[in-house]
Amino acid sequence: MVKLFTKLKLFHYATNIPLRLYDGENRLLSSALLKSQSMPTFLRFDQYEKELVKPYDDTFYYTNDLNEHYYSFGFACEGKEYRLVAGPSIDSSLSKKQLMMISSQKNLRLSDYDELESYFRSLPHYTSVSLRSTQPLLRYMLSGEEPDLSKNMQKSKPTKEFEEKKAKVAEEQRYHHSPNKDAMILEAVRNGDRGKVFSLVYTQGDGPEGILCKDDPLRSYKNMFIVNVSHITKAVIEGGVDSETAYTLSDTYIQTVEEIDSYEEVTKLHISMLNSFLDLVERAKRMRYTKQVYITIDYINKHYYESISVKELAQRVHMSESHLLKLFTSQTGMNISSFIINKRITEAANLLRYTNYSITQICNMTGFNDQSYMTKQFKRHFKTTPKKYKEQIIYE
Known part of the structure; x- marks a missing residue:
C-alpha cells in the first residue's frame, strides 16, 4: 500500500495531474494533488465523483460541464481492487471573462471569485487528448499491466496530422470539406462512435470552399469552429445528452475560441471539443442501459x-x-x-x-x-x- 501511494505522488510530481485513489467500496483512500487543486465546495465535486467511480470495465474518459477533463480506471494490486481517478485538467488558462461566465452559470457569490480563480489557475493544462496519453503509463505504474499502445496512439496521433493539414489550409486560405462528410460526422457523433468521427475528420475533404471572412482568415476559422459546435451540440442532444448540459458545454467552447489567437490553438480546441461532446454521449448511453x-x-x-x-x-x-x-x-x-x-x-x-x-x-x-x-x-x-x-x- 505504501508503494502504491508513493507511485501516485511521483506521477503527480512529474505531471501535476491530480490523482485520487479509491477502494472497491468507492471510499477515498488517498490523493495526490495540491491543496489548491481541491475543487471548491461550491462547485460540488461529489456530482462528478459519482460518475468517475462507477465500475466501468474499460478506462472511462469524462469531460464535465466546466470543460474539465478526467479519466478513471479500475485495477488490482496485491489481491485488492482499486479505482484511480486522474484529473481534472483544462485546455488552457481561463480569462477573467470565462471565470465570470462560470460564476454566472453556477450562481456563485462575488466573494467566491478569488477561490474560483485560484482553483483554475492551479490545474494542469492538458487537452482531453493529451490527458488520455498519460493513462497507459499510470496504469502500468500501478498495476504492472502492459498497455496496448497501438490503441492509445491511434487516438492521439492524428492531432499532428490535423494541425499540419490546417496549417496548409491557412496558407491557401481555403477550407476543404463536403456536406456528405459533415453529415456522416454528425451521424457518428449522434451514435457516440468516436472511431468513426475521427477517421472522417482526418480524411482529406473533397472540394475547396471560399473563406467566410476574407479580410481575416483566422476569424473565418473561428466562425467555422462555432458553426461546428452548434451542429455537434444538436447532434449530441439527439444522441441522448441532456440539452442543458450540452448547451452549457457549447457556450464554454464558443467563449474559449474567442480568446484564442492562432490556428494551432483553434485546431487543438476543435479536437478537444469533439472528444468532450463524445464523452457526453458515452456517458448518456451508460446511464440509459445496464x-x-x-x-x-x-x-x-x-x-x-x-x-x-x-x-x-x-x-x-x-x-x-x-x-x-x-x-x-x-x-x-x-x-x-x-x-x-x-x-x-x-x-x-x-x-x-x-x-x-x-x-x-x-x-x-x-x-x-x-x-x-x-x-x-x-x-x-x-x-x-x-x-x-x-x-x-x-x-x-
Whole structure:
C-alpha cells in the first residue's frame, strides 16, 4: 500500500495531474494533488465523483460541464481492487471573462471569485487528448499491466496530422470539406462512435470552399469552429445528452475560441471539443442501459461488419444467453439479432447516401454475406431497394 501511494505522488510530481485513489467500496483512500487543486465546495465535486467511480470495465474518459477533463480506471494490486481517478485538467488558462461566465452559470457569490480563480489557475493544462496519453503509463505504474499502445496512439496521433493539414489550409486560405462528410460526422457523433468521427475528420475533404471572412482568415476559422459546435451540440442532444448540459458545454467552447489567437490553438480546441461532446454521449448511453447491455451495444456498434453470435456476446458480459437476450430486449425494445441487422442496414444506407461504393461493396462492408438478403432487409426498413434508394438520392 505504501508503494502504491508513493507511485501516485511521483506521477503527480512529474505531471501535476491530480490523482485520487479509491477502494472497491468507492471510499477515498488517498490523493495526490495540491491543496489548491481541491475543487471548491461550491462547485460540488461529489456530482462528478459519482460518475468517475462507477465500475466501468474499460478506462472511462469524462469531460464535465466546466470543460474539465478526467479519466478513471479500475485495477488490482496485491489481491485488492482499486479505482484511480486522474484529473481534472483544462485546455488552457481561463480569462477573467470565462471565470465570470462560470460564476454566472453556477450562481456563485462575488466573494467566491478569488477561490474560483485560484482553483483554475492551479490545474494542469492538458487537452482531453493529451490527458488520455498519460493513462497507459499510470496504469502500468500501478498495476504492472502492459498497455496496448497501438490503441492509445491511434487516438492521439492524428492531432499532428490535423494541425499540419490546417496549417496548409491557412496558407491557401481555403477550407476543404463536403456536406456528405459533415453529415456522416454528425451521424457518428449522434451514435457516440468516436472511431468513426475521427477517421472522417482526418480524411482529406473533397472540394475547396471560399473563406467566410476574407479580410481575416483566422476569424473565418473561428466562425467555422462555432458553426461546428452548434451542429455537434444538436447532434449530441439527439444522441441522448441532456440539452442543458450540452448547451452549457457549447457556450464554454464558443467563449474559449474567442480568446484564442492562432490556428494551432483553434485546431487543438476543435479536437478537444469533439472528444468532450463524445464523452457526453458515452456517458448518456451508460446511464440509459445496464452495464451488460451497454457493453453489448458498444461491441455491436464497433463490430457490426463482422460475424457476431449471441453466445459470444453473452460470454463477454458473463451472462447466460437467455438472460442477456431477455435483458437486452427489455431495455432496447428489440432482440439482439434485430439490433445487429438494424445497425448494418443503417450503415448501408449511410454508405449509399454519402459514398460512391457499389452495392456489392457496401454489402461486404456492412457484414452482409448475401446481397439478396441485404436487399430484402433493406426493403423491409426503407420500403425500397438499395438501387432505387441510391437513385432517389441522386435526383434529390
